[in-house]
Amino acid sequence: MTTTEDIPQITDLDSLDGAIARLVADNSVLHLSQSEAEERSGYQAPTADGMGERMIMNMGPQHPSTHGVLRIVLELEGEVIIRSKPIIGYLHTGMEKTGEELSYLQGPTNVTRMDYASPLFTELAFALAVEQLLGIEVPERARWIRMLMCEANRISSHMLFMATNGMDLGAVSMMLYGWREREEVLRFLELVTGLRMNHNYIRPGGVAADLPDGWKGSLQRAIDPLPERLDEFDILMTGQPIWRERLQGVGVITAEECLTLGVTGPILRSTGYAWDLRKDMPYLHYDELDFDVLVGSYGDCFDRYAIRLNEIRESIGMIRQIVDRMPGGDYKIQDKKVTPPPRARIDESMEALIHHFKIFTEGFKVPAGETYAAVESPRGELGVYIVSDGSARPHRMHVRAPSFINLQSMPHMMRNSLLADTVAIVSSVDPIMGEVDR
Amino acid sequence: MAGKSGSRVPGTLKGLALTFKTAMQTMFPKRGIKTLIPAPSIGAMTVQYPHEADLPTPRARGVISLKEDNCTSCMLCARECPDWCIYIEGHKTLAPPRRAGGKPRSVNKLDRFDIDYSLCMYCGICVEVCPFEALFWTPEYEYSEARIADLLHDKSRLGEWFQTVPDFQPYESGSEAKVEKVPR
Ligand code: SF4
Ligand code: SF4
Numbered sequence: 003m004t005t006t007e008d009i010p011q012i013t014d015l016d017s018l019d020g021a022i023a024r025l026v027a028d029n030s031v032l033h034l035s036q037s038e039a040e041e042r043s044g045y046q047a048p049t050a051d052g053m054g055e056r057m058i059m060n061m062g063p064q065h066p067s068t069h070g071v072l073r074i075v076l077e078l079e080g081e082v083i084i085r086s087k088p089i090i091g092y093l094h095t096g097m098e099k100t101g102e103e104l105s106y107l108q109g110p111t112n113v114t115r116m117d118y119a120s121p122l123f124t125e126l127a128f129a130l131a132v133e134q135l136l137g138i139e140v141p142e143r144a145r146w147i148r149m150l151m152c153e154a155n156r157i158s159s160h161m162l163f164m165a166t167n168g169m170d171l172g173a174v175s176m177m178l179y180g181w182r183e184r185e186e187v188l189r190f191l192e193l194v195t196g197l198r199m200n201h202n203y204i205r206p207g208g209v210a211a212d213l214p215d216g217w218k219g220s221l222q223r224a225i226d227p228l229p230e231r232l233d234e235f236d237i238l239m240t241g242q243p244i245w246r247e248r249l250q251g252v253g254v255i256t257a258e259e260c261l262t263l264g265v266t267g268p269i270l271r272s273t274g275y276a277w278d279l280r281k282d283m284p285y286l287h288y289d290e291l292d293f294d295v296l297v298g299s300y301g302d303c304f305d306r307y308a309i310r311l312n313e314i315r316e317s318i319g320m321i322r323q324i325v326d327r328m329p330g331g332d333y334k335i336q337d338k339k340v341t342p343p344p345r346a347r348i349d350e351s352m353e354a355l356i357h358h359f360k361i362f363t364e365g366f367k368v369p370a371g372e373t374y375a376a377v378e379s380p381r382g383e384l385g386v387y388i389v390s391d392g393s394a395r396p397h398r399m400h401v402r403a404p405s406f407i408n409l410q411s412m413p414h415m416m417r418n419s420l421l422a423d424t425v426a427i428v429s430s431v432d433p434i435m436g437e438v439d440r
Numbered sequence: 441m442a443g444k445s446g447s448r449v450p451g452t453l454k455g456l457a458l459t460f461k462t463a464m465q466t467m468f469p470k471r472g473i474k475t476l477i478p479a480p481s482i483g484a485m486t487v488q489y490p491h492e493a494d495l496p497t498p499r500a501r502g503v504i505s506l507k508e509d510n511c512t513s514c515m516l517c518a519r520e521c522p523d524w525c526i527y528i529e530g531h532k533t534l535a536p537p538r539r540a541g542g543k544p545r546s547v548n549k550l551d552r553f554d555i556d557y558s559l560c561m562y563c564g565i566c567v568e569v570c571p572f573e574a575l576f577w578t579p580e581y582e583y584s585e586a587r588i589a590d591l592l593h594d595k596s597r598l599g600e601w602f603q604t605v606p607d608f609q610p611y612e613s614g615s616e617a618k619v620e621k622v623p624r
Contacts, residue, residue: 211499214499
C-alpha cells in the first residue's frame with residue numbers, strides 16, 4: 003500500500019484512447035437479447051469455425067453473492083468466462099422520478115433509500131446541491147456534524163463490505179465479525195438520528211437535530227475497539243494465504259480502463275490512480291483534515307479489499323480529528339426562507355404559525371437553475387444533479403450512482419477468469435442494487 | 441504474494457486460532473471459579489431478544505404516538521407525509537367555554553386518525569410538521585402483526601403509545617416548549 007505521493011498521474015489523453023480501443027477489442031460484454039439467450043441457453047457443442055463448447059448461464063438474480071438482485075448472464079467456455087452481462091432493474095422503484103413529486107423538504111427521505119448501506123452520503127449530495135441552488139451557507143457546526151456522520155457511515159459501509167466479502171469467499175466467521183463491528187457504529191448513528199438506516203438526517207440547510215447528550219461516549223464505544231479488531235481482520239484475511247490466493251490477480255483492471263468507463267472509488271484507487279473527491283475537490287471541511295488517499299498498485303480484488311480495510315483506519319483517524327474540532331453553534335441555518343420558525347414561537351405568535359404552515363404546505367422555492375454536487379461515497383463519486391424551475395419541487399433530479407457506473411466494469415474484469423472468481427469480482431465491486439436501479 | 445505451499449500453514453493456523461479464541465470468549469465469558477460454565481448469552485454481542493429487551497435510544501423512531509386532545513385535524517401531517525399513509529377525518533363541534541360565562545368554542549373533533557405502518561417509512565416528517573404538539577415518536581417497537589392489514593393503527597392505539605413517549609432531549613432551538621408539552 004502506497005500513498006498519494008510518487009504515483010504517476012495520467013495526464014495523457016491518448017492513453018485513454020488506447021484504453022477505449024482495448025475495451026472494444028476485448029469484446030467482453032455479452033450483447034444478447036432475452037430471446038436469444040433462451041435459444042442458446044444450455045450446452046452448445048463446438049462449432050466448425052473454431053468455437054469451443056459454450057454455455058450460457060444465469061447467475062442470480064437470487065444468488066447469495068449478488069448483494070440484492072443482480073443477475074449476470076455468463077458465457078462460459080468450460081469454466082472460463084468469455085463474455086458476461088450484468089442485468090439490472092429488479093429493484094427499480096423510480097426514485098428519481100418520485101423525487102420530482104416531492105418537495106425539497108421531503109426530498110432527503112426519498113434519496114436516502116437509494117444506497118441503503120451508506121444513506122447519509124446521498125442525503126449529503128442532495129443537500130449540497132439544493133444549497134448550491136439556494137446560495138446559502140450552512141453553519142459551521144452543521145458541516146462538522148455532517149462530516150462526522152458521513153465518516154461513521156463510511157466505516158459501517160466498509161464493514162458491511164468486509165462481512166459480505168468474507169462471506170462470499172467462504173470466510174464465514176468474518177461475516178459475523180464484520181457485522182458485529184458495523185452494529186456498534188449503527189448504534190451511534192441511531193443515537194444521533196433515531197434510525198439505523200435511511201436516516202433523513204442531513205437536510206438542505208443543516209442537519210435534522212443536534213448531537214444528543216453523550217454522543218462522544220457512544221462514539222468512543224463504537225470507535226475505540228476498532229483498531230484492534232482491524233488487526234484481527236488482518237490476521238483473518240490479509241495475511242491468509244488462502245485469502246490472498248483467491249483475490250490476488252483476480253479481476254484486474256487498469257487506471258485507463260477505469261477512467262474511460264467512469265469508474266471511481268476504491269476500484270479506481272486500486273489501480274494506483276489517486277482520485278478521491280475529499281482530497282481533489284474538497285467539500286465541507288475535508289481540506290482541513292489530515293488523511294491519506296490510499297491507492298493500490300495492481301488493480302485486483304485484493305487491492306480493492308485492502309484499500310477498503312485501510313480506509314476504515316483513515317476514517318477512524320478523521321473522526322478523532324472531527325471530535326476534537328467540533329465547533330459550537332447552530333446545527334441548521336436560520337433563514338426565514340428555508341427554516342421553519344422555532345417551536346416555541348409557534349405558540350406565541352400567529353405570524354409564526356402561518357409561516358410554519360406556509361413553509362410546510364408550499365415548501366421553499368428554489369431559484370431556477372441547474373447544479374451538480376458530488377461527494378465521495380464509500381463506492382465512488384456520488385453526485386446529484388438537480389434542475390429547478392423555480393418551484394418548490396425539482397424539475398428533474400438525477401443521481402450519478404457510483405454502484406451503477408462501477409457495475410459496467412464487471413464484464414471487463416471477469417473476462418477470461420474462472421467461474422469461481424465471479425463471486426470475488428462481484429463482491430469487490432461492492433454494488434448496492436438499490437442505488438443501481440434507483 | 442502467494443507463497444509456497446509450505447508457508448501456508450502458519451497463516452491458516454493463526455486465523456483458526458483467532459476464530460477459536462473469539463468463540464471461546466463468547467462461550468465462556470465468566471472468570472474465576474466459574475470459568476468453565478458456558479454462558480453464551482452473556483458473552484454474545486447480540487441481545488437475547490425475547491428474554492431480554494433491547495433498549496433503543498430515546499430518539500429512536502419506533503412508532504408514532506398521538507395526543508388526541510392536542511390535534512386540531514389541521515391535516516398538515518397527512519398532507520406532508522411523503523407516501524400519504526395518515527388518514528384523518530374530523531368534524532366541528534362545540535366545546536365548553538374557557539372562562540365561565542363565555543361563549544362555547546368551536547373546536548375540531550377527530551373522528552378518525554389512522555396511520556398505516558405498512559406504508560410508513562419512519563421519516564419523521566409528520567412529527568416535525570405538527571404545529572400543535574400532537575404527534576410524538578416513541579421508541580416502542582413490539583407491534584408486529586401476522587397480517588399486513590393489521591398494521592393500520594387507529595387513534596386509540598396511537599394514544600396508548602403516548603404513555604411510552606420519553607422525555608425529550610433538547611432537540612432544536614426553542615425546543616423547551618416541546619419538552620413541556622409532553623403532558624405528564
Ligand atoms: S413518519 Fe413519514 S411516512 Fe410515516 S406517517 Fe409520518 S410522515 Fe408519513
Ligand atoms: S399536524 Fe398535528 S394537529 Fe394537524 S392533523 Fe396532524 S396531528 Fe393533528
